[in-house]
Amino acid sequence: MSFSRERAVWLGRNVFPHEAALRQWLSARTASAGLEVDDVVQETYAILASIERVDHIRNARTYMFEVAKSVVLQSLRRARIVTIDVQANAQFLEIPEDAPTPERVAADRQELSQVSAAIAALPDRCREVFTMRKIQGLSQRQVAEALGIAESTVEKHMVKALAILTNAIGRGGNVRNASSSVREQRDDSETSDRSRPRERA
């Protein structure tokens, strides 16, 4: 799969800012069904990355929720771990009403300061490398030379910085809490994994 830079930008601007809300919405609904939020979120991104056009999507947040919902329903149906009653229940998977989507979500001051806080909370070397690469715009080689470390080490720090930031914002705003909820979620899913009825062979 490859998708365009434009699509990545579109996803970054219109979808990623709502990931935390989507996770929150999903976590209440998927746990009982034995689904993993991470999987649904990934699948949602994969679909949004692979659909041919996005220019017809007026409200990306709602669209993202719709896609996630179809992923959940599809999974439930495929796994046969849920009865028709559950699917028919209108409350289940009711997509929340959305306040008008802010066109420039990242411009929201509060959100910017969240991002700042997340960057500030990075481990020092990660923050240093991230700042030099993204904010000062230095190349990987320039950063390596400036810090006297290998380019591959620069890459490692950068990768880690992006992964941490992605989880901090994507999993729900508050940086410290975000990462502990990652942990909890993982633990939960381990449990639900075990308790889930196995697929019939």
Add this chain to the structure above:
Amino acid sequence: MTDPDRVNALDERAAQWALRVDAATLNPQDQAELDAWLAADPRHAGAFARAMAANAYFDRAVALGVDRDIPEVATGIPEVSAEAPRVSERRVMSRRLWLGGAAGAMAASLLVALGLDRLAGSTSLTADKGTVRRTALEDGSAVTLNAGTEVSVAMKPLERRISMLAGEANFDVAKDASRPFIVEAGPVRIRVVGTSFLVHLSELGEVAVIVREGRVEVQAKGTAPALLTAGDRMTVPAQGAITREQLSVGEVDRLGLWQRGEMDLTGLTLGDAARQYARYSDRRIVIDDPQVAGLKVAGVFSTSDPKGFAQAAALAHGLRLTERDDAVVLSRK
């Protein structure tokens, strides 16, 4: 204390690829490695798309001036370990969802998640309204029936034979050169060894064969056999000339969307879309106003959720949605 910097290995790998793609430092070998990684597991495409999205998001945040509150970097700090924490390899069925663009070769692995109906002799398989049915055959092949499809299956020692009576079905055929897999749809006979292809038999008797993987030999009554390869669509009308065209990967994927409970309604009117839903669901979408019925829709929607579609349509066109017992009604505000 929990480590706030724990990230899972998949997210980290996805971040690495996103950054490399972003920096445009991929050589052809890296590109091949990336492609292989994406194809290796359906989760990878989603994680990659998410990382690309996040990277673009942070670029934008930085461009908007996020750096004011970030403390200066202290010096002399011991280097952090960049080692990724181990993440258990849990398998979850949702990972087997078929990702359109991600990996065409995935189709067959979906079937692992399904009940394996043992079939012997000649058996009839049907998918009623509102259901898409997948059935694993004894040879490891699999048949996926769209709503309202009926086929009969005969697994014989020297051949595997499927007769299509109506509808649309996708076949993922296990390789067995000694036992050809034959599908008969109306006047068309399709013979394969191991592949994935889709057959649509319309009510008017038109047959369309679309090959997703591998090669398929198609023979319409009274014509020479033709060899189709991946991406080929051959259309055999009840009367008139046979046509053949090459589809893009995206088009092939779109045509198979029903297999994962979705349909692409792009370009249809609301009225047409409502009729499409009638095929899958008893919950009708009612549109009394012809002007509303003529509005265009776009997007991929869940076949099992007419209300969800109606909500999206109402949102997109500023319509009013009211619910009745067996129907959702779309009207002007």
